[in-house]
Amino acid sequence: MSTADGTTTVDGNAIAGALLDVFGADMTARRGACEACGREAAFASTVVELNRRSAIVRCPFCTRTLFTILHLDAEPALVLGSLGRIRV
């Protein structure tokens, strides 16, 4: 699905490379917990709104934003949302 501004909705597998850049590890099989609803899911199963400048990663259960990866310049930036913890 793509909107007029070029945003597509994908799952967390589609941003595996960006997650690797930010966290320094393959995160797709790791599990994170949402502080808004308390549920836990693999990063691969998150819902991602993706465009050229950002990846908004949402909880697959309550749709709150877990975190956002911004690509506004050469270095990506991580903006934390309702991601409460990550199993490592």
Ligand SMILES: [Zn+2]
């Ligand atoms: Zn949630």
